[in-house]
Amino acid sequence: MTDRIEVAATELRPLLEEFIIWARTNAPESDPELVGPAALWHRLAFSQDLGTWKRADLRNLLLDRMPKVVEDPDAAADGMLPAVDAYLTFLSQTGRLTEGSDSLSDLQAELDDVEDDFVELMEDLLDDDAEGDDDEEEEIGDLGDFEPFADALADLDTIRLRPDSELATAARAVPLIAQARDLALWVGSGRRVGEDTLLSDDEVAEALAAVGLPRPETDGSLAEAVPQLWNVWNLAVDLEFLEPGDANTVGVQDDTSEWPFDDDEDVLDAWMLGLHSVDYGDPELPDEDLTMALAGLTRGVLVRLLLGGGSRDVDELGQELSEAAAELDELGADAWEAAGDPIAGAIAWLTGYGMVEVSGQTVSLTPLGTEGIVHLVDDSDIEVDARPAIDSMSAHELLALSAELPEEEADAEFADWMRLREPGKAAEELLEAAAKDESDALIRVQAASVVGTLGEAAIPAWQEALKQSSLRPYAATHLSQLQVEDAPEPTQDDTHWLILDMWTISAGLGRSEFVGSLRDIGPELLNNLLEVIWKIPHAHVEELLDLISQVHPDKQVAKAARRALFKARSNS
Numbered sequence: 001m002t003d004r005i006e007v008a009a010t011e012l013r014p015l016l017e018e019f020i021i022w023a024r025t026n027a028p029e030s031d032p033e034l035v036g037p038a039a040l041w042h043r044l045a046f047s048q049d050l051g052t053w054k055r056a057d058l059r060n061l062l063l064d065r066m067p068k069v070v071e072d073p074d075a076a077a078d079g080m081l082p083a084v085d086a087y088l089t090f091l092s093q094t095g096r097l098t099e100g101s102d103s104l105s106d107l108q109a110e111l112d113d114v115e116d117d118f119v120e121l122m123e124d125l126l127d128d129d130a131e132g133d134d135d136e137e138e139e140i141g142d143l144g145d146f147e148p149f150a151d152a153l154a155d156l157d158t159i160r161l162r163p164d165s166e167l168a169t170a171a172r173a174v175p176l177i178a179q180a181r182d183l184a185l186w187v188g189s190g191r192r193v194g195e196d197t198l199l200s201d202d203e204v205a206e207a208l209a210a211v212g213l214p215r216p217e218t219d220g221s222l223a224e225a226v227p228q229l230w231n232v233w234n235l236a237v238d239l240e241f242l243e244p245g246d247a248n249t250v251g252v253q254d255d256t257s258e259w260p261f262d263d264d265e266d267v268l269d270a271w272m273l274g275l276h277s278v279d280y281g282d283p284e285l286p287d288e289d290l291t292m293a294l295a296g297l298t299r300g301v302l303v304r305l306l307l308g309g310g311s312r313d314v315d316e317l318g319q320e321l322s323e324a325a326a327e328l329d330e331l332g333a334d335a336w337e338a339a340g341d342p343i344a345g346a347i348a349w350l351t352g353y354g355m356v357e358v359s360g361q362t363v364s365l366t367p368l369g370t371e372g373i374v375h376l377v378d379d380s381d382i383e384v385d386a387r388p389a390i391d392s393m394s395a396h397e398l399l400a401l402s403a404e405l406p407e408e409e410a411d412a413e414f415a416d417w418m419r420l421r422e423p424g425k426a427a428e429e430l431l432e433a434a435a436k437d438e439s440d441a442l443i444r445v446q447a448a449s450v451v452g453t454l455g456e457a458a459i460p461a462w463q464e465a466l467k468q469s470s471l472r473p474y475a476a477t478h479l480s481q482l483q484v485e486d487a488p489e490p491t492q493d494d495t496h497w498l499i500l501d502m503w504t505i506s507a508g509l510g511r512s513e514f515v516g517s518l519r520d521i522g523p524e525l526l527n528n529l530l531e532v533i534w535k536i537p538h539a540h541v542e543e544l545l546d547l548i549s550q551v552h553p554d555k556q557v558a559k560a561a562r563r564a565l566f567k568a569r570s571n572s
Contacts, residue, residue, distance in 0.1 A: 027086035077122035144296020163392035172260035184241035186210035281349030293335035395433035423457035439539035
């Protein structure tokens with residue numbers, strides 16, 4: 001049976017590789033990894049022809065065979081049927097669904113018919129697993145699992161991230177992206193890919209030359225001796241430089257030749273698309289079990305560098321990961337020995353993607369590497385304190401960040417930021433940032449509060465802020481307090497605007513906070529406010545009046561809020 005599985009898997013591999021490429025564009029919400037087991041057991045149990053699919057076989061595959069072989073019932077319950085639907089659509093659209101098959105619409109109808117039964121079977125498996133888990137040890141992750149480091153990551157000092165302009169400059173120089181671009185341009189438009197291997201040996205030789213990779217000496221197929229080329233190919237797909245076409249073809253995306261792009265945001269978006277290529281740095285060994293024993297190695301390098309303050313001795317890092325591999329998997333030590341020097345391959349890929357640099361025996365995170373590992377950790381839902389560097393933090397970034405920090409930490413951020421600027425310049429930048437979005441009351445209140453501590457140095461910035469309707473109430477108030485000659489006195493409308501800003505912030509804190517702030521005013525004064533405050537052209541006046549009408553416990557106040565809301569809507 002093992003030989004049959006290996007033969008069937010070998011037959012399927014080229015087709016599944018092409019499906020993965022196709023799915024990235026045509027079915028991005030599906031998980032192509034879930035198709036492999038279904039397609040394999042369809043080939044083994046129901047049809048020698050990979051393109052022949054029948055409704056009855058599909059039902060038996062999903063309800064009889066898959067519950068016996070599925071490894072992750074939870075993932076299968078959520079994604080198996082959509083993934084199989086995408087695979088069948090791929091077969092149909094690329095002409096691989098043979099004439100002996102049922103129609104795509106009939107097959108999709110069968111998927112709909114079996115959905116409830118399939119999900120129920122997966123839930124039964126989950127229940128069985130939950131019962132068994134009581135007597136089993138918790139499953140151990142791979143070398144790239146961040147969860148064991150969650151506490152240590154949370155305890156790290158604040159990580160300072162470099163500005164996008166610097167990161168984009170570094171990303172433009174990433175060698176692997178340039179290789180992926182060159183490979184995609186070599187592929188061109190509409191290149192037919194093979195069924196056994198994507199490229200013939202002659203094409204592989206051309207591709208190696210196009211990306212500057214050496215041609216290895218081999219007695220066998222050249223296509224099977226160039227894992228680095230296929231990693232670059234996969235990276236080109238990740239970066240959306242390559243896309244699948246019709247009739248078993250693949251082609252270059254139109255804007256690929258423009259890399260490195262002019263716009264910093266476009267550059268970083270592209271770099272982020274390829275971030276998960278870090279997994280391509282993991283060693284690939286002839287034995288699949290040994291390969292799996294070292295899975296996650298490259299991520300393991302990254303997280304240990306982050307925890308090590310950004311730098312580690314290469315030999316010490318290798319020893320630590322070797323011991324971790326042996327501890328995690330009984331084949332870990334054998335896999336490490338079989339790979340020779342696996343950490344060298346991981347570091348080479350990370351260097352090529354601009355994430356680490358090596359000096360002598362020391363490997364260090366680059367600013368891009370720090371940015372990348374912070375994103376990967378965040379993707380794993382693990383808390384880490386990462387903030388923009390103070391010297392490059394804009395006023396708006398400072399205000400937005402401080403809104404999420406405890407008061408003491410926010411004060412420290414403001415103090416560090418202020419030390420780098422003259423008070424007058426700081427006031428100007430903060431008020432300009434506050435004026436960018438009239439709907440953001442919290443940013444506005446924070447900016448006004450900080451600038452209000454700068455005294456006379458802030459007078460020119462306050463005078464300029466009088467021109468902004470959202471800041472005028474604050475500017476008039478502070479200029480009046482500073483007794484600036486010819487400064488306008490705050491009006492009743494200014495006072496009402498300030499009240500609406502405070503209500504907006506209070507509403508954002510939750511219903512109880514909002515109701516409490518209204519009660520502090522008292523029903524009589526609140527009713528008086530509702531008679532006039534609807535006239536203020538504030539971004540949130542209508543939603544605040546609507547909220548008051550819904551949550552205020554005093555029926556008379558709620559009624560007054562509804563009347564005011566009607567007037568505000570009629571006035572807008």
